[in-house]
Amino acid sequence: MVFSKVQQGLTRTRNKIGHLLRSLSSDTSLEDTIDNLEELLFTADVGPLASELLEKAEAQLKSGALASAADIPQWLREELAQVLLGPSGEPLPKLNLDGPTVILVAGVNGAGKTTSIAKLCHWLSEQGNTVMVGACDTFRAAAVKQLQVWCERTGAQCIAGQPQSDPAAVAHDAAQAAIAQNIDYLIIDTAGRLHNQKNLMAELNKVSRVLDRIIPSAPHHSLLVIDATTGQNAIQQAKLFGECVPISGIVLSKLDGTAKGGATLSISKQLSLPVLFIGLGEGKGDLEVFNPSQFIDALFTPVQQ
Ligand SMILES: Nc1nc2c(ncn2[C@@H]2O[C@H](COP(=O)(O)OP(=O)(O)OP(=O)(O)O)[C@@H](O)[C@H]2O)c(=O)[nH]1
Ligand SMILES: [Mg+2]
Numbered sequence: 001m002v003f004s005k006v007q008q009g010l011t012r013t014r015n016k017i018g019h020l021l022r023s024l025s026s027d028t029s030l031e032d033t034i035d036n037l038e039e040l041l042f043t044a045d046v047g048p049l050a051s052e053l054l055e056k057a058e059a060q061l062k063s064g065a066l067a068s069a070a071d072i073p074q075w076l077r078e079e080l081a082q083v084l085l086g087p088s089g090e091p092l093p094k095l096n097l098d099g100p101t102v103i104l105v106a107g108v109n110g111a112g113k114t115t116s117i118a119k120l121c122h123w124l125s126e127q128g129n130t131v132m133v134g135a136c137d138t139f140r141a142a143a144v145k146q147l148q149v150w151c152e153r154t155g156a157q158c159i160a161g162q163p164q165s166d167p168a169a170v171a172h173d174a175a176q177a178a179i180a181q182n183i184d185y186l187i188i189d190t191a192g193r194l195h196n197q198k199n200l201m202a203e204l205n206k207v208s209r210v211l212d213r214i215i216p217s218a219p220h221h222s223l224l225v226i227d228a229t230t231g232q233n234a235i236q237q238a239k240l241f242g243e244c245v246p247i248s249g250i251v252l253s254k255l256d257g258t259a260k261g262g263a264t265l266s267i268s269k270q271l272s273l274p275v276l277f278i279g280l281g282e283g284k285g286d287l288e289v290f291n292p293s294q295f296i297d298a299l300f301t302p303v304q305q
Contacts, residue, residue: 009280013261044262084292095220102218107225109192112253118150119287129184134174253279
């Protein structure tokens, strides 16, 4: 059931690389095989990982460690499984046993932060947790409203300030409210765009420091939402955000809207960060805990014609 949802979400990526995968198994000459593998890896947008895998395949075919082209698909699956980093255990463990566990959510504008927060509210409350959200994107007028609507739909409480108010002040109020009401998880929405990037990063840092002052070691999880359609640009974004808050995991949104699902592979490898969740649509239920082997199985499942 869940598996088919991931499969379905990856339809575009599977469509794009499926025929290449099949042509791999039917090739005979070494040259053709390497050529096709190269096309496949670049089409799948796996980034710098492509050259690494290609060199390895070539060496193994030449040495005989890989007997024939027909062995390549299985070999590729195994190689990719080693590259993908998923959550080790629970994706968002309750790290504060005496009070709210705080999740800070960051990312560039339009990445899917607010939608992913709605999905996380749904996911966490389905597991029996109480959830509160701090509307710290006070920069964009409509942002608070959007979050409030989602909170109504998911049953989470929303703490908001006045338009244009200091996001750190909202974070402060939200943290105090979460303690007072003995909430299990407090999720902090943040702005994706400010007047300039320096301000954005400074603000994120300030929100994070305020949270830590009120709730020990908060934020306990700092998630970076990456739009899967941005491909390799995501690496640069993650580095920038990582400089002001230590990112603990990635939420990869919009995998359903891209044929570049392969970018996932290089994102977790290049950042050495786990992908904790994947977003597969715009509804509150369109979020899955990232499972690398399930993801690879889905990627290698041909689209039924
Ligand atoms: N298809 C699809 N669309 C998504 C997904 N996640 C988010 N979106 C859409 O992407 C758009 C932007 O999402 P938001 O959640 O508003 O993004 P944001 O990062 O909060 O944006 P800002 O607040 O402007 O920084 C919306 O139209 C969402 O419906 C997903 O997993 N799949
Ligand atoms: Mg938003």
